[in-house]
Amino acid sequence: MIIKVRAFLLCIIAFMSAFLGLGASPLVLAQTAGKIAITESDYSNQSVEMADVFRQDGKIYVVVAVIMTLLIGLFIYLFWLEKRISKLEKEIPSSV
Amino acid sequence: MFNLFYKAVTILLLCFVVMAGLLYEVPRLNILNETIRNLHFHVPMWFGMLFMLLASMIFSVRYLRTQRVTDDLWARELAHVGLFFGVIGLLTGMWWAQFTWGKFWSGDPKQNASAVAMLIYLAYFLLRSSFNDPQKSARISAVFNIFAFATYVPLIYVLPRLTNSLHPGASGNPGFNAYDLDSQLRYVFYPAVLGWSMLGFWIAHLRQRLAHAAHRLQLL
Secondary structure, three states, rough: HHHHHHHHHHHHHHHHHHHHHHHHHHHHHHOOOOOOOOOOHHHHOOOOOOHHHHHHHHHHHHHHHHHHHHHHHHHHHHHHHHHHHHHHHHOOOOOO | OHHHHHHEEEEEHHHHHHHHHHHHHOOOOOOOOOHHHHOOOOOOHHHHHHHHHHHHHHHHHHHHHHOOOOHHHHHHHHHHHHHHHHHHHHHHHHHHHHOOOOOOOOOHHHHHHHHHHHHHHHHHHHHHHOOOOOOOOHHHHHHHHHHHHHHHHHHHHHHHHOOOOOOOOOOOOHHHOOOOOOHHHHHHHHHHHHHHHHHHHHHHHHHHHHHHHEEEEHHH
């Protein structure tokens, strides 16, 4: 049990440190000599079209995503609960 | 097979309700604005509560006829989830009221009546737990449950409509069906009522199975 928890925590730390690395990478790119620098305007310009669906229409799609995540999480939780109840039911002898 | 089917239908319905309820075009009305979308989330709580309490009452009648423990457990768990839906319905209604009527609680007849109805069902659980003999507890609370439902329906669905109420459907205050006949609201609202109610039955089913397992363990 403790080993499982430790492995789980290690996974989370690895996952988070990967994100930290990604966040820092633009700065590293800009400092490297002889290469094309990524500047602030590359992030702020509106001329290049990007996948911005989640930023359109007052960001309502973000709300949809949040509630869908909540709902699907709830369904998964209910199925998980059901599995445990089924296991419990099987452990009781059928004579009672 | 049926078990998996009704759960799949519930999941599909609720996913549709959340997406369509938030994204579909709705009538642009004063004061209500976007909160009209609450129709698909707040109102189904009360319909779900009504269906679950009705089913609970039917199981109570059945228990009095058959004396089967499972019937009593169904009645108890359905009333429990029904009460939970009522609490959620009251809280969601209070948010809606704050931004359309101006107050979280304005003593509206329907607000007061639903609070009283919930006290009646709290009394049901209090009554259940106040007997040592499980059979006596089941029998007396089954009788109480029938009377509780007979009080609940007029209290929430009839009396508030006879007086002045801020809720739609009361005197001088049209129900939603007065202006949603030609709109898309119904296409989301009916699946919402069905979906949320079925979610309630799903949870009640799990609770009933757990309670039944606990009952069988006691017999060992």
